[in-house]
Amino acid sequence: MPRKPFLPPNRRTAPTGPGKLDRVLAEARKAREARDAGYRERALKILPWVCARCAREFSGERLRELTVHHRDGNHDNNPADGSNWELLCIYCHENEHARFLDHDAGGGGPGDQPRSAPATHSPFAGLDALLKRKRED
Numbered sequence: 001m002p003r004k005p006f007l008p009p010n011r012r013t014a015p016t017g018p019g020k021l022d023r024v025l026a027e028a029r030k031a032r033e034a035r036d037a038g039y040r041e042r043a044l045k046i047l048p049w050v051c052a053r054c055a056r057e058f059s060g061e062r063l064r065e066l067t068v069h070h071r072d073g074n075h076d077n078n079p080a081d082g083s084n085w086e087l088l089c090i091y092c093h094e095n096e097h098a099r100f101l102d103h104d105a106g107g108g109g110p111g112d113q114p115r116s117a118p119a120t121h122s123p124f125a126g127l128d129a130l131l132k133r134k135r136e137d
C-alpha cells in the first residue's frame, strides 16, 4: 500500500482553496439566477410581452431577449403588482442603463472619441474584495 504524501496541517485545512472560492461564486451566481428567474417569470405573467421602449413583441424562442428592468434600479424591490418592473428587450435595456453610465463620461454623443475600456470600473473589483475578505476570516 503506497504511503500518503505528508501534507502540512495548513494545507489540509486551507479555508480558501480555489475549489472553495469556485463554489462560493457558483452558489452566489445560482442564487442570483434563481432570484432573477423568480421575478422574471412573475413579470412575464402580468405584463404584455412587448418592449416598453421599442414596442417590439416577443414570444417563443425570442422571449429570451425580453428582460425585466427595475424602474428604481433596485433588483430586490419586486412588488407583486409589477409597479417596479418594465419589460425591455436586451438592446433597449442596455441603452437604459448606458444612459446612467454615460452621465459621468460626458454623454457619449456623436463626435466623441471612442474610448478604450474606462478604468473606472473593473469587473474583478468585487472578486478582489471577496478574496480579501476570505483571507481575513
Ligand SMILES: [Zn+2]
Binding pocket: 051, 052, 053, 054, 055, 056, 088, 089, 090, 091, 092, 093
Ligand atoms: Zn426594445
Ligand SMILES: [Zn+2]
Binding pocket: 068, 069, 070, 093, 096, 097
Ligand atoms: Zn434594468
